Amino acid sequence: MFQRRTVVAAKRSVAQWRSLATASPVSSGRNHKIVVVGGGTAGLTISHQLLHSGKFAQDDIAVIDPAAWHHYQPGWTLVGGGLKDKTELRKPLNSLIDPKFKFYNQGVGTFSPTENALTLENGDKINYEHLVVVPGLSINYGAIKGLPEALADRNSTVSTIYSYDTCDKAFRNIENLRGGNAIFTQPVGVVKCAGAPQKIMWLALDHWKRAGLYNPANPSDSPIKISFATGLPMMFGVPKYSVVLEQMRKDRGVEGLFQHDLLAIDGKAAIFASPEGEVTRQFDMLHVTPKMGAHGFVKNSSLANEAGFVDVDEHTTRHKKFPNVWSAGDAASLPTSKTAAAVTAESPVLVRNLLQSIEGKELDASYDGYTSCPLVTQYGKVLLAEFKYGGVPKETFGNMFGIDQAKPRRAFYYLKKDFFPWVYYNYMIKGNWGGPDGFL
Numbered sequence: 171m172f173q174r175r176t177v178v179a180a181k182r183s184v185a186q187w188r189s190l191a192t193a194s195p196v197s198s199g200r201n202h203k204i205v206v207v208g209g210g211t212a213g214l215t216i217s218h219q220l221l222h223s224g225k226f227a228q229d230d231i232a233v234i235d236p237a238a239w240h241h242y243q244p245g246w247t248l249v250g251g252g253l254k255d256k257t258e259l260r261k262p263l264n265s266l267i268d269p270k271f272k273f274y275n276q277g278v279g280t281f282s283p284t285e286n287a288l289t290l291e292n293g294d295k296i297n298y299e300h301l302v303v304v305p306g307l308s309i310n311y312g313a314i315k316g317l318p319e320a321l322a323d324r325n326s327t328v329s330t331i332y333s334y335d336t337c338d339k340a341f342r343n344i345e346n347l348r349g350g351n352a353i354f355t356q357p358v359g360v361v362k363c364a365g366a367p368q369k370i371m372w373l374a375l376d377h378w379k380r381a382g383l384y385n386p387a388n389p390s391d392s393p394i395k396i397s398f399a400t401g402l403p404m405m406f407g408v409p410k411y412s413v414v415l416e417q418m419r420k421d422r423g424v425e426g427l428f429q430h431d432l433l434a435i436d437g438k439a440a441i442f443a444s445p446e447g448e449v450t451r452q453f454d455m456l457h458v459t460p461k462m463g464a465h466g467f468v469k470n471s472s473l474a475n476e477a478g479f480v481d482v483d484e485h486t487t488r489h490k491k492f493p494n495v496w497s498a499g500d501a502a503s504l505p506t507s508k509t510a511a512a513v514t515a516e517s518p519v520l521v522r523n524l525l526q527s528i529e530g531k532e533l534d535a536s537y538d539g540y541t542s543c544p545l546v547t548q549y550g551k552v553l554l555a556e557f558k559y560g561g562v563p564k565e566t567f568g569n570m571f572g573i574d575q576a577k578p579r580r581a582f583y584y585l586k587k588d589f590f591p592w593v594y595y596n597y598m599i600k601g602n603w604g605g606p607d608g609f610l
């Protein structure tokens with residue numbers, strides 16, 4: 171499969187890297203050949219792909235994660251649209267971890283990359299030869315004043331699909347709204363799956379249309395009015411898809427509040443920062459996409475770049491300063507849209523390059539920024555955005571069948587609703603799915 175990947179342009183001196191890495195000869199006690207921080211989408215995918223190489227014995231690889239559950243997060247949008255039961259989308263984390271791994275069900279507290287070690291939150295020190303840092307993003311609910319309280323209040327009409335606890339509240343609120351202003355927000359800055367803030371809006375719109383509460387042809391006479399308040403100046407970061415989504419917004423009578431970044435919630439008032447200053451809008455239902463960023467323990471470490479993400483080369487996924495440190499997924503500095511789909515393409519590159527590095531060979535796999543966002547535009551239709559670095563479309567089915575993926579299709583909807591959750595738990599996190607490259 172790596173024949174298809176571009177050979178890394180700038181070949182680095184293997185000797186240079188080798189001299190920097192300190193190796194301990196065996197995995198024993200708290201010494202491991204590879205330590206993977208995070209057992210989420212990237213952590214499980216990468217650790218299992220490493221295991222499939224056949225090069226690791228019992229406890230050579232350690233996975234560290236404090237969570238009790240592993241979640242299929244892309245499914246939370248479907249829960250918010252009333253299409254899935256959230257309990258079906260999670261599994262106990264320890265049931266997904268191969269018995270050949272040493273599993274530390276703890277959080278990492280600090281990194282000491284110059285010592286090839288890290289410290290758990292309980293104070294235990296773990297040593298490694300190679301470190302894979304994949305703890306995802308932190309959701310900063312408190313960055314929007316009033317949001318934590320509004321989410322916790324079962325009776326409030328404020329919700330978010332960005333949390334297991336509230337993704338079903340999102341659908342309850344959509345179902346209960348009979349009239350008034352519905353506002354959907356997207357913040358300035360990095361979020362997981364940048365399309366999700368509007369996917370939930372399109373599903374809600376369709377729900378209200380079917381219930382006779384919203385008429386896209388005559389929104390001003392409809393009981394419900396819909397606004398999309400986004401920190402971005404456009405509907406989506408990739409021009410090809412943004413044009414289509416902007417036209418859809420206009421055709422469906424959704425108000426666009428661009429460059430509006432939610433600051434605070436006060437009762438039924440949403441307060442936004444905008445180029446014209448603070449703007450207050452009354453709402454009857456509010457769907458919030460919270461602000462997100464790097465975890466503190468990553469941001470405050472020497473592994474982080476200025477923005478707090480693990481500072482890796484955008485093609486090799488290797489750390490720019492510490493050659494035995496690697497990262498992918500949401501925690502990495504890779505300048506692409508943060509999705510599980512991106513992890514499918516990043517993981518084989520990281521694994522290949524890490525194994526090459528162990529053998530003292532040059533890194534020959536290169537990540538091109540591939541990511542994907544199945545944009546649900548109504549019940550039964552999905553626009554399948556797939557692109558690489560620079561927002562350049564890289565469409566699997568476009569290339570295969572010559573179709574335009576910017577056109578919402580029923581087949582893509584079934585990919586999103588049924589195929590992706592199935593392939594995720596049965597193949598991807600077991601290390602056997604390469605996204606557009608198919609089964610591994």
Ligand SMILES: Cc1cc2nc3c(=O)[nH]c(=O)nc-3n(C[C@H](O)[C@H](O)[C@H](O)COP(=O)(O)OP(=O)(O)OC[C@H]3O[C@@H](n4cnc5c(N)ncnc54)[C@H](O)[C@@H]3O)c2cc1C
Binds near residue numbers: 246331332363508544
């Ligand atoms: C609402 C929503 C919709 C989405 N829709 C899509 C979609 O349609 N398509 C798509 O491809 N992607 C989608 N995504 C994004 C996708 O889920 C993420 O990009 C993906 O899960 C990132 O994987 P990750 O391993 O980097 O992070 P995660 O899967 O979040 O895993 C991070 C792991 O690190 C652990 N961790 C945290 N702190 C520590 C610590 N101190 N020490 C050790 N471990 C720690 C966590 O417990 C967690 O298990 C969506 C996400 C959301 C929330």
